[in-house]
Amino acid sequence: MDHAAEAHRTDLMTITRHVLNEQSKHPEARGDFTILLNQIVLGCKFVCSAVSKAGLAKLLGLAGETNVQGEEQKKLDVLSNEVFVKAFIGSGRTCILVSEEDEEATFVEPSKRGRYIVVFDPLDGSSNIDCGVSIGTIFGIYTVKDVDNPTLDDVLCPGSNMVAAGYCMYGSSCTLVLSTGNGVNGFTLDPSLGEFILTHPNIKIPKKGKIYSVNEGNAQNWDEQTAKYVGKCKFPTDGSSPKSLRYVGSMVADVHRTLLYGGIFLYPGDKKSPNGKLRVLYEVFPMSYLVEQAGGQSFTGKKRALDVVPEKIHERSPIFLGSYDDVEEIKQLYKAI
Numbered sequence: 001m002d003h004a005a006e007a008h009r010t011d012l013m014t015i016t017r018h019v020l021n022e023q024s025k026h027p028e029a030r031g032d033f034t035i036l037l038n039q040i041v042l043g044c045k046f047v048c049s050a051v052s053k054a055g056l057a058k059l060l061g062l063a064g065e066t067n068v069q070g071e072e073q074k075k076l077d078v079l080s081n082e083v084f085v086k087a088f089i090g091s092g093r094t095c096i097l098v099s100e101e102d103e104e105a106t107f108v109e110p111s112k113r114g115r116y117i118v119v120f121d122p123l124d125g126s127s128n129i130d131c132g133v134s135i136g137t138i139f140g141i142y143t144v145k146d147v148d149n150p151t152l153d154d155v156l157c158p159g160s161n162m163v164a165a166g167y168c169m170y171g172s173s174c175t176l177v178l179s180t181g182n183g184v185n186g187f188t189l190d191p192s193l194g195e196f197i198l199t200h201p202n203i204k205i206p207k208k209g210k211i212y213s214v215n216e217g218n219a220q221n222w223d224e225q226t227a228k229y230v231g232k233c234k235f236p237t238d239g240s241s242p243k244s245l246r247y248v249g250s251m252v253a254d255v256h257r258t259l260l261y262g263g264i265f266l267y268p269g270d271k272k273s274p275n276g277k278l279r280v281l282y283e284v285f286p287m288s289y290l291v292e293q294a295g296g297q298s299f300t301g302k303k304r305a306l307d308v309v310p311e312k313i314h315e316r317s318p319i320f321l322g323s324y325d326d327v328e329e330i331k332q333l334y335k336a337i
Contacts, residue, residue, distance in 0.1 A: 012193075012195070012197050012198075013197065013198035013201075014187075014195045014196060014197060014198070015037070015041060015176065015178070015187045015195075015196040015197075015198070016034070016037075016038065016041070016195075018185065018187075018198055019033070019034050019037050019180070020034060022180055022182065032093045032114060032115065032116070033093075033116070033141075033163075033164070033180075035091055035092075035093050036088070036091050036093040036094065036114070036116055036118075036141070037164075037178075038091075039087040039088060039090065039091040039093075040084075040087070040139060040166075041176070041196060042087055043080075043083050043084045043087045043137070044137060044168040044174070044176055044189075044196075045174075045189065045194070046083050047076075047079075047080045047083060047122070047123065047137060047168070047170065048168070048170050048174040048189060050076060050079060050080070051076065051129070051135065051170045052170075076123055076126060076129055077101055077122065077123050077126050078101070080122035080123040080137065081099055081101040081102070081122040081123075083122075084099070084120060084122050084137070085097060085099065085102075085106060088108075088118050089106075089108050089112055090112075091114070092112050092113075092114055093114030093115070093116050094108055094113075094114050094116050094117065094118055095107070095108050095113045095114060095115065095116065095117060095144050095147060095150040096108070096117045096118075096144065096150050096152075096154060096155055097117075097118050097119075097120075098117075098118070098119040098120070098155055098281055098282065098313050099120055099121070099122060099282075100120070100121040100122065100124075100279060100282055100283075100314075101122060103314075105152060105155060105313055107150060110148075113147060113150075114147070115143050115144050115147050116141055116142070116143060116144070117141065117142040117143070117144055117150070117154055117155055118139060118140070118141055119139065119140045119141075119142070119155065119281040119282040119285070119286075120137065120138060120139040120140070120282050121137065121138045121139075121279070121282045121283055122137055123135055123136075123137060124136050124137065124138050124167075124250065124251050124252050124283065125248075125249065125250025125251060125252060125253065127249075128248075128249065128250050133171075133248060133249070133250055133253065134169050134170065134171030134172075134248065134250055134252065134253040134256075135169075135170055135171075135250055135252065135253075136167050136168055136169040136170060136250070136251075136252030136253070136256075137167060137168045137170075137252075138166075138167045138251070138252060138282055138283055138286050138287065139165065139166055139167070139282070139286060140159070140162050140164070140165040140281070140282060140285050140286040140289065141162060141163050141164040141165065142154065142155070142157070142161055142162055142163060143163055152313070155281065155313060156309065156310050156311065156312075156313070157309065158306060158307055158308065158309055159280075159284070159285030159286075159288055159289060159305065159306035159307075159308065160306040160307065162285060162286070162289050162306075163180070163181060164178070164179060164180045164181065165178075165179055165285070165286035165287075165289040165290055166178035166179065166286065166290070167252050167255070167256070167286065167287070167290070168252075169252045169253060169256050171253065173188050173189065174188065174189035174196075175187070175188050175189075175199075175200075175256070176188075176189070176196050177200070177203070177256065177259070177290060179289060179290050179293040179294075181293070182293075183202050183203075183293055183294075184202070184203040184259070184290055184293045184294045185198060185200065185201055185202065185203065186198075186199055186200025186201075186203055187199060187200075188200075200260075203259055203260070203294050204294055204295050205258070205259055205260075205262055205291065205294040205295050205296040205322065205323055205324075206261070206262030206323055207262075207295070207323055207324050207325050208262065208323050208324075208325040208326060209243075209258070209261060209262025209263030209264065209322060209323040209326055210241070210243055210244060210261075210262070210263060211243055211244050211245075211246050211257070211258070211261060211262070211263030211264075212230065212233045212243045212244075212245060212246075212263055212264050212266070212326075213245070213246050213247050213248075213254045213257070213258060213263065213264065213265045213266065214226075214230060214245075214247060214265075214266040214267070214268075215247060215249065215267070216230070216245070216247070218270050218272070221270035221271040221272050222268060222270050223268065223269070223270065223301075225301070225330065225333040225334050226266065226268040226270075226330075228333055229266075229329065229330045229333055230266075232329075233245075243263065246263075251265075251267075251278065251283060251287065255287050255290075255291070255321070258291075258321070258322045258323075259290065259291065259294055259296075262322065262323045262326075263322050263323055263326060264320060264321070264322035264323060264326040264327060264330070265319075265320075265321050265322050266319070266320050266330075267318065267319050268301065268318045268319075268320070269301065269318035273316070275315075275316040275317055275318065276316050276317055276318035276319060277316060278316060278317065278319055279314055279315065279316055279317075280308055280310045280315045280316065280317045281310060281313055281314075281315070284298075284300075284305055284308070284317050284319050285305070285306065285308075287319075287321060288305040288306050288319070288321055289306060291321045291322065292306065295324060296321065296322055296323055296324055296327065297321065297322070297323075297324050297327035297328065297331075298319065298320070298321040298327065299319075299320045299321070299327050299330065299331050299334075300317050300318050300319060300320075301318045301320065301334055302334070305317070305319060305321065
């Protein structure tokens, strides 16, 4: 019997233990972030359970409303949003919540207020629910300047001000990827324990990848730089092999693959949607934060994505993110305008 291997299997690094270890490095920490993260984990477990039995529970289909983005809401969207909003408010550690599903920001009542702001997409890729494709929750966390007087200005700031970001992907397994500003770690839900266990420590994105991920159905509306870059991916002029195209259409799934295998994910602006389709606060910022923490880059076509200062909570932006060298290549194309 391999006792060393057995010991390794019994020394489980849960997400709570991991965050407590990080907290111990900051003597001034009061445990507020750990409490907030526990609520995120609880919300993710609930949504994971709901997603897995959506068909049985007749949760599929439309809720009969349209959200602020003009997208028809699935019942799971509504459910996920309620779960996370209630969990965040109940934690007593948040002051402002911005959700993709709510037109206005939610300001927490003073008696339940804390110092954190959470921006989140409760169920990204929900149009894929019916066909079993991976979907997920995306979140970013900021701290407020003045707990007694939180304002929208605390939210409408650069993504570089975030203190943490992550996503939870509901697919063949339930995977939570998190960064608190000190690298990126991936945790997988063990259903028998009900715990997220560290399975992908210190994720580093390869410096260059062999995959590009983009919706080529929009190709006729792309700008010259995007068209030229994708052309080079398919027909390289330097004698290298062409890149492979992989596109799920669920941002969490596409970015997760990009983080692990390298390559580039693109959702550019085009003639129909000059600002792209992805929202700055709760899609572009958290994913850009994770990719940079893993050693990659993120670019909007004009500047580093985390340097954008949004003017509205549901603002959109083009995005190119992934392996450092791949994003550098498209940056040079935009500089050559």
